[in-house]
Amino acid sequence: MSRETPTTAPATDLPLPPPNAESQAFWDAARDGHLLLTRCTACDAVQFPPQHSCTACGGTTGNPFTASGTGEIFTFTINHRAPSPAFKARAPYIIALVDLAEGPRLMMNVINCAPEDVKIGMTVKIVFEARGDMALPQAELV
Template sequence: MSADGSGVPGADAFTRPYWEAAAAGRLLIRRCRDCGRAHHYPREFCPHCWSAEVAWEEASGRAVLYTWSTVHRNDLPPFGGRTPYVAAVVDLAEGPRMMTELVGCAGEDAVAGMALRVTFRDGVPVFAPGR
């Protein structure tokens, strides 16, 4: 978490492109130039073949819901003021699985496999129902 309590991790030289893109409403992932597989969270190497030949790529923003849980209590700033919220894991259209938050849909209305679309809240990618 950042020192300002926003919940957005502090950017370093490696992750700065990711956070700058998110602030501009774009979701970036990394893709390996050797094996062709995409991954997320951003790493400097491919977690599939260990190649260092990876590059940033803009994701489509489409995903499907894999799993979720409604969080009713969280004492860590800034999350306590957001309860209840729906913590989720989504499968991006490009292949990687991503931890995120489901917005615009209560946990009891969520359905595994439902179509989602990325949106951004305070420079952080979150997902809402939609194609």
């Protein structure tokens, strides 16, 4: 049984991640609607989050590329208790680990669907939720 899709709270009140020198290009691409990953030039491992060295081989050079924007829900939880007043209007909301088609696993919200409609293994597409001057990658069911 499906409930009505919850109303999305104003995103401007929600917390923002602090960009740094290694992640600024990622956040710039996100604001433009692209999910930016990096492929290690030494071993081809795909890196996320943005960082100075490859977690697979320690190499320090990589080529950024735009991800396909698709993934699969590895697991998820439904949060009923808002951690701050800004999240209260969103509760209950879905926090998921999404395996991107390119390999990295990202934590994000699954938005625009009722919590009881989400299942492990579902295909999602990455969308970008504007928050102030930034945009966060989030997932929607396909």
